[in-house]
Amino acid sequence: MGDNTLRLRGYLKGHGDWVTAVATTLDNSKILLSASRDKTIIVWNLDQDMEDANLCGTPMRALRGHSHFVSDVVLSSDGQFALSSSWDHTLRLWELSTGKTTRRFVGHTGDVLSAAFSSDNRQIVSGSRDKTIKLWNTLGECKYTFADNVHTDWVSCV
Secondary structure, eight states: OOOOOOOOOOBOOOOSSOEEEEEEETTEEEEEEEEETTSEEEEEEEOSOOSSTTBOEEEEEEEEOOSSOEEEEEEOTTSSEEEEEETTSEEEEEETTTTEEEEEEEOOSSOEEEEEEOTTSSEEEEEETTSOEEEEETTSOEEEEEOSSSOSSOOOOO
């Protein structure tokens, strides 16, 4: 029978405040994204051959644009894009190859706590402290809002 003990292999050093979310994809296990209360997302290269044996990766790029805490980050299924939600009431779609925001999603009236892509990456869902869930297309247009007493409190996960 195998050893099922979890062991700390190392850590990532780069954010200036709490990490709020991490994301990775099955297709590229060398890339990891982390979101933070420091208003950034860091794209990490997970490298096992570090000079400091306690570190397990290097920051490749910091994604900046949110004006408040970044609450969630997810990757598209093809690994080309990241989607982030923030307490600035917005979501951002990031092109990872350039680090640029390609779309900004505006419409929530409260902190956006969670975001997700559909399996085909053509739709986006977000949940907020405004007690709504919004369905968006990738052009940044809100197609539907689930509101009107559907939730009686914050939507913290979608």
